[in-house]
Amino acid sequence: MDKVIDGKQIAKNIREELKSQISDQKAEGRVPGLAVVLVGDNPASETYVGMKEKAAEEIGIHSELHDVDSSISQEELLNLVDQLNNDNRIDGILVQLPLPDHIDELAVIEAIDPGKDVDGFHPINTGRLFSGQKDLLRFDPCTPLGIIELIERKGVDIEGKNAVIVGRSNIVGKPVAHLLLERNATITVCHSRTKDLKAETLDADILVAAVGRPNFITGEMVKEGACVIDVGINRVDGKLIGDVEYDSAYERAGAITPVPGGVGPMTIAMLMKNTVKAREYHGV
Numbered sequence: 016m017d018k019v020i021d022g023k024q025i026a027k028n029i030r031e032e033l034k035s036q037i038s039d040q041k042a043e044g045r046v047p048g049l050a051v052v053l054v055g056d057n058p059a060s061e062t063y064v065g066m067k068e069k070a071a072e073e074i075g076i077h078s079e080l081h082d083v084d085s086s087i088s089q090e091e092l093l094n095l096v097d098q099l100n101n102d103n104r105i106d107g108i109l110v111q112l113p114l115p116d117h118i119d120e121l122a123v124i125e126a127i128d129p130g131k132d133v134d135g136f137h138p139i140n141t142g143r144l145f146s147g148q149k150d151l152l153r154f155d156p157c158t159p160l161g162i163i164e165l166i167e168r169k170g171v172d173i174e175g176k177n178a179v180i181v182g183r184s185n186i187v188g189k190p191v192a193h194l195l196l197e198r199n200a201t202i203t204v205c206h207s208r209t210k211d212l213k214a215e216t217l218d219a220d221i222l223v224a225a226v227g228r229p230n231f232i233t234g235e236m237v238k239e240g241a242c243v244i245d246v247g248i249n250r251v252d253g254k255l256i257g258d259v260e261y262d263s264a265y266e267r268a269g270a271i272t273p274v275p276g277g278v279g280p281m282t283i284a285m286l287m288k289n290t291v292k293a294r295e296y297h298g299v
């Protein structure tokens with residue numbers, strides 16, 4: 016079996032699957048609507064927003080870009096979010112992060128209607144994830160959700176496995192820990208104060224690297240046969256480098272994601288999936 020987990024191909028398959036759901040929704044009377052808010056001119060954010068718009072257009076989601084100047088005040092941005100909350104054509108709202116320093120990111124996230132929070136960052140959605148509530152409407156954050164899809168679609172069983180997450184951020188480390196826990200993995204979350212990181216990672220059947228440091232996880236830290244998920248997107252001398260030293264980790268891993276072409280494309284596919292789910296929730 017090929018060890019490489021091809022995120023680009025899996026994301027493409029998911030977009031294909033969503034197309035038929037979207038055409039059913041269209042037949043019912045309305046395609047899903049996604050509003051993308053981009054503040055300022057951060058080149059990476061512009062690239063990601065462009066990728067989101069292209070993916071939406073390709074599968075038939077109505078998407079609209081609100082491209083605003085970096086000088087926008089917090090109040091004006093909150094007004095824009097409020098306007099989108101009240102727009103019946105819009106099922107999903109995402110505010111591209113990071114935001115300029117003068118804007119309180121959490122205040123903006125909290126202003127989004129939790130039922131339109133397709134990024135899954137609103138405290139109502141993270142609260143429902145962290146407390147294991149599956150019965151109420153819940154949007155899970157796109158990158159962690161994409162990681163689960165990659166693992167499952169590669170045929171790696173999660174139940175009962177030791178999953179070690181390196182990195183405890185709110186947008187990747189913590190939510191992916193809860194998604195894995197919900198699937199009955201045994202979880203260890205490592206961080207900068209972890210005493211013996213190598214001892215922890217060597218115990219991982221599933222190893223998720225989300226630290227934001229290029230080549231931080233080396234092959235000698237990987238357990239033979241482990242499933243290695245690299246969430247890092249580090250730009251070094253114009254090249255994209257993951258958090259995992261790929262060549263040495265590949266030798267030991269049973270399955271591994273590349274960078275680029277691993278987790279990144281899944282973030283966008285999951286955003287599309289959440290938008291289709293939001294349209295289902297809102298109805299026609």
Ligand SMILES: Nc1nc2c(c(=O)[nH]1)N[C@@H](CN(C=O)c1ccc(C(=O)N[C@@H](CCC(=O)O)C(=O)O)cc1)CN2
Pocket residue numbers: 062063066109110111112113134157158248255274275276277278279280281282283
């Ligand atoms: N509102 C949000 N902001 C941000 C999120 C998010 O989920 N919601 N995540 C990241 C950026 N991001 C999406 O917004 C994102 C990052 C990377 C990729 C991706 O496909 N990367 C490619 C490489 C692309 C390149 O050449 O730069 C890959 O890994 O293959 C997609 C989305 C922060 N902000």
